Amino acid sequence: MSADLGGMTVETVLGRWPFAAQFLQEKGLANVLDRPDTALDVVVDPTVLQDMAAFIAEMEAFLGSGEEPVRELTIKGGRAKDGSPEPVAELTARAGEVLCIVGPTGSGKSRLLADIEWVARGDTPTGRHVLINGEVPDNRWRGGSGMHLVAQLSQNMNFVMDLSVRDFLSLHAESRQAPEPLEKIERIATWANELAGEPFAMDTPITSLSGGQSRALMIADIAVLSASPVVLIDEIENAGIDRRQALDILIQQEKIVLMATHDPILALMGDRRVVIGGGAMTKVIAPSAGERANLVELKALDARLMELRRRLRAGEVLDQI
Amino acid sequence: MRFVTVSGPPAVGKTAVIIKTLEHIQGEGHKVGVVKFDCLATEDDVLYRKRGIPVRKGLAGALCPDHYFVSNVEECVQWGLATGLDMLVSESAGLCNRCSPHIRGVLAVCVIDNLSGTDAPRKIGPMLKAADVVVITKGDIVSQAEREVFAARVRMVNPQASILHVNGITGQGSYELGTLWSGTRETATVEGLKLRFSMPAALCSYCLGETRIGADYQLGNVRKMDLDLPTGAKTDGGPGGEP
Numbered sequence: 001m002s003a004d005l006g007g008m009t010v011e012t013v014l015g016r017w018p019f020a021a022q023f024l025q026e027k028g029l030a031n032v033l034d035r036p037d038t039a040l041d042v043v044v045d046p047t048v049l050q051d052m053a054a055f056i057a058e059m060e061a062f063l064g065s066g067e068e069p070v071r072e073l074t075i076k077g078g079r080a081k082d083g084s085p086e087p088v089a090e091l092t093a094r095a096g097e098v099l100c101i102v103g104p105t106g107s108g109k110s111r112l113l114a115d116i117e118w119v120a121r122g123d124t125p126t127g128r129h130v131l132i133n134g135e136v137p138d139n140r141w142r143g144g145s146g147m148h149l150v151a152q153l154s155q156n157m158n159f160v161m162d163l164s165v166r167d168f169l170s171l172h173a174e175s176r177q178a179p180e181p182l183e184k185i186e187r188i189a190t191w192a193n194e195l196a197g198e199p200f201a202m203d204t205p206i207t208s209l210s211g212g213q214s215r216a217l218m219i220a221d222i223a224v225l226s227a228s229p230v231v232l233i234d235e236i237e238n239a240g241i242d243r244r245q246a247l248d249i250l251i252q253q254e255k256i257v258l259m260a261t262h263d264p265i266l267a268l269m270g271d272r273r274v275v276i277g278g279g280a281m282t283k284v285i286a287p288s289a290g291e292r293a294n295l296v297e298l299k300a301l302d303a304r305l306m307e308l309r310r311r312l313r314a315g316e317v318l319d320q321i
Numbered sequence: 322m323r324f325v326t327v328s329g330p331p332a333v334g335k336t337a338v339i340i341k342t343l344e345h346i347q348g349e350g351h352k353v354g355v356v357k358f359d360c361l362a363t364e365d366d367v368l369y370r371k372r373g374i375p376v377r378k379g380l381a382g383a384l385c386p387d388h389y390f391v392s393n394v395e396e397c398v399q400w401g402l403a404t405g406l407d408m409l410v411s412e413s414a415g416l417c418n419r420c421s422p423h424i425r426g427v428l429a430v431c432v433i434d435n436l437s438g439t440d441a442p443r444k445i446g447p448m449l450k451a452a453d454v455v456v457i458t459k460g461d462i463v464s465q466a467e468r469e470v471f472a473a474r475v476r477m478v479n480p481q482a483s484i485l486h487v488n489g490i491t492g493q494g495s496y497e498l499g500t501l502w503s504g505t506r507e508t509a510t511v512e513g514l515k516l517r518f519s520m521p522a523a524l525c526s527y528c529l530g531e532t533r534i535g536a537d538y539q540l541g542n543v544r545k546m547d548l549d550l551p552t553g554a555k556t557d558g559g560p561g562g563e564p
């Protein structure tokens with residue numbers, strides 16, 4: 001491909017692959033952009049041309065992934081740690097569904113999530129197979145095109161870049177080559193502000209957002225801009241964000257949400273619970289009507305605890321609760 | 322024996338990732354070993370030994386660490402074979418960013434972390450650019466968006482590489498990295514193989530131990546910056562002022 005690329009004019013190349021401009025800038029060749037009528041091989045040397053061809057091919061694969069959305073993910077059971085067949089032989093999660101993963105430490109929760117992330121083909125310790133839209137997916141999802149099936153969100157994450165909210169979101173949109181970036185950035189900010197309840201301005205540095213604001217921004221950003229169809233949530237802390245609404249945003253964007261949690265409220269918010277034990281999926285529970293009804297009571301309990309926390313913080317005494 | 326070269330800037334998690342990955346390969350009954358290259362000092366050998374991984378270390382001391390690596394790599398491969406290893410991994414620290422220890426025909430892995438800033442992939446140079454596999458660590462402590470931006474920057478510098486996220490602490494992703502390592506070809510010798518990048522051309526008086534500053538002391542391969550100094554400014558005065 002690099003041969004034909006060299007013969008094209010700068011203008012043709014940029015017309016066909018707008019993201020090539022970003023590549024040239026990265027290579028310190030921004031001046032090439034000012035010479036639209038010149039053949040590329042006149043202004044760019046052969047090794048750079050070769051890299052550019054590879055970059056274009058990878059970007060095409062990366063962007064092309066949008067063509068067929070991930071509608072469902074199927075896990076075909078393998079074997080437990082003791083070698084016995086996995087009790088749950090098949091599990092399918094659909095876009096817009098929330099699955100909770102529960103089980104004691106060492107039971108194999110992280111392994112299950114890693115199997116999904118690696119799109120296992122019987123080549124992990126569990127012998128599981130993962131299918132996308134019912135088919136064995138190609139290698140693309142194994143990091144080959146920088147594609148990753150799973151986006152992650154955990155309590156330990158912090159923003160580290162020295163950028164304002166606006167610049168940060170623009171940078172992410174740009175790296176994703178997202179269409180209509182401005183609309184997306186606005187939407188992320190609006191949702192994040194709703195989730196956090198304490199509004200922040202677009203020019204706030206991301207590193208000075210509060211815990212709740214950071215988490216809210218991370219969730220809204222994953223919903224709108226992340227390339228990954230599956231979102232893995234490792235507990236969302238109770239403080240500072242509306243967790244139901246957070247899940248709703250992800251569901252609305254057709255994400256498959258996997259949530260490792262032992263918080264009863266979050267667990268009952270899931271559509272199904274996958275129980276892990278001995279390295280295997282041992283059963284899948286759909287919350288019964290009874291369980292769902294208890295959610296109301298749990299939320300009331302939770303609200304009371306939150307109120308007590310607020311009072312403590314305000315310096316009150318808790319002799320009356 | 323399979324041979325893998327691992328490089329990356331200091332403290333990105335090379336040792337952590339190598340240990341987690343080799344644990345899986347050891348677990349499958351293979352004998353694994355490490356050679357660790359560094360400049361002045363390293364404690365990494367202790368970490369490897371604690372996990373029952375045979376290790377040799379090489380400290381470049383006064384020599385250019387990359388030159389030191391190439392001059393010793395064949396002997397390291399022979400050590401690995403003599404020790405009966407199924408897999409040998411070399412760990413070299415980031416050194417000067419101008420270099421890379423990667424060899425044509427030997428699986429080349431570059432480790433970088435999400436904390437090193439969005440410009441890092443561009444600055445790291447041949448080590449990253451010439452790698453087959455790029456491992457990005459510390460994704461557990463930055464946001465998903467930052468991981469994605471960082472990975473996109475890596476892809477820009479090295480579009481061909483497989484990019485893997487590995488957590489050096491929990492080992493998440495290391496099993497998968499191990500499958501790539503196990504899948505690489507056998508190496509019986511690296512004699513006659515070529516480096517993917519030439520080492521920096523340098524043989525000047527400072528390479529040979531000179532410590533004094535000034536043009537009079539600069540012999541050999543010396544190149545001056547173009548600073549546009551006003552005429553009359555001292556450019557070649559050598560040691561001036563009071564003795």
Ligand SMILES: Nc1nc2c(ncn2[C@@H]2O[C@H](COP(=O)(O)OP(=O)(O)O)[C@@H](O)[C@H]2O)c(=O)[nH]1
Nearest residue numbers: 331332333334335336337458459487488489490
């Ligand atoms: N949070 C986090 N820390 C890591 C990760 N990988 C390595 N570290 C830590 O980073 C530090 C440097 O790691 P080390 O393996 O010695 O780096 P090296 O100099 O590249 O060999 C250690 O404290 C590790 O525990 C990771 O994925 N996440």
Ligand SMILES: Nc1ncnc2c1ncn2[C@@H]1O[C@H](COP(=O)(O)OP(=O)(O)O)[C@@H](O)[C@H]1O
Nearest residue numbers: 079080081105106107108109110111125126279
């Ligand atoms: N089916 C299995 N067969 C073999 N090993 C397994 C299996 N499931 C999990 N493991 C291993 O058991 C250990 C503990 O699993 P992990 O997923 O870390 O547990 P958790 O996240 O629930 O604490 C890991 O080393 C993992 O690779």
Ligand SMILES: [Mg+2]
Nearest residue numbers: 106109110111
């Ligand atoms: Mg775990």
Ligand SMILES: [Mg+2]
Nearest residue numbers: 335336365412
């Ligand atoms: Mg180390």
